[in-house]
Amino acid sequence: MLKLYGLPLSNYYNIVKQAMLEKGIAFEEVPAPPSQKPEYLAKSPMGKIPCLETEQGFLSETSAILEYLEETHPVPKLYPAATYERAKAREIQRIAELYLDAPSRRFLGHIFFGAPLSEEAKGEVRADVEKGLAALGRVARFEPWVAGKDFSYADIVLLYCLGLTRSMMNAVYQWDPLQNEPELRAWLQLASERDHSRQLLAAQQQAIMDMKAGKKPTP
Ligand SMILES: N[C@@H](CCC(=O)N[C@@H](CS)C(=O)NCC(=O)O)C(=O)O
Numbered sequence: 001m002l003k004l005y006g007l008p009l010s011n012y013y014n015i016v017k018q019a020m021l022e023k024g025i026a027f028e029e030v031p032a033p034p035s036q037k038p039e040y041l042a043k044s045p046m047g048k049i050p051c052l053e054t055e056q057g058f059l060s061e062t063s064a065i066l067e068y069l070e071e072t073h074p075v076p077k078l079y080p081a082a083t084y085e086r087a088k089a090r091e092i093q094r095i096a097e098l099y100l101d102a103p104s105r106r107f108l109g110h111i112f113f114g115a116p117l118s119e120e121a122k123g124e125v126r127a128d129v130e131k132g133l134a135a136l137g138r139v140a141r142f143e144p145w146v147a148g149k150d151f152s153y154a155d156i157v158l159l160y161c162l163g164l165t166r167s168m169m170n171a172v173y174q175w176d177p178l179q180n181e182p183e184l185r186a187w188l189q190l191a192s193e194r195d196h197s198r199q200l201l202a203a204q205q206q207a208i209m210d211m212k213a214g215k216k217p218t219p
Pocket of ligand 1 (some may be wrong): 009010011012013033035045047048049050060061062063
């Protein structure tokens with residue numbers, strides 16, 4: 001059986017977990033924090049979570065894992081069937097990862113682990129996120145899903161990347177990046193109300209509260 005390594009605190013872990021739940025794939029969860037220990041680096045070469053244990057070996061990097069799951073478990077589809085539409089869905093995923101999640105992540109150490117707030121990051125990140133949101137607005141379709149008529153990986157990736165972005169922007173700038181984005185807000189509500197989204201977002205919130213209370217993380 002497939003084994004998913006990681007923790008529910010992590011966006012990327014939740015992306016892969018939701019993909020597996022949506023596809024009805026049987027899997028086991030193995031609680032694992034990111035680690036630079038040789039045993040974990042042998043599984044996930046950058047020491048990041050998530051990673052997936054398959055019958056053939058380990059896989060890391062969320063987009064690679066999602067592609068693997070789509071090929072090994074094609075039903076239900078989580079990518080559009082047509083090549084161009086599929087590439088557009090991947091484009092949205094990359095915008096969410098690189099231009100929303102990645103800049104916001106610069107505040108994670110400060111918000112979650114008490115590191116000093118970097119004034120350099122504070123001076124740069126909001127503008128980066130504004131640019132990422134504008135880019136997203138140029139490609140998002142909201143029909144009603146972000147890449148078209150069908151729910152896809154693009155919705156799952158954006159859901160978790162946007163959640164992190166929103167909480168970091170709120171904490172550092174007291175700014176809601178969705179305040180002038182009615183279509184994105186409506187999409188977020190739709191995506192968040194999906195059964196698996198509700199379950200995983202609640203587990204993520206619980207994990208955040210547990211971490212703040214100093215409890216040991218478990219899936
Ligand atoms: N590019 C990676 C990103 C995964 C990632 O950043 N995971 C975070 C947790 S959400 C992590 O492991 N951080 C620890 C680290 O960067 O060392 C992917 O797509 O899976």
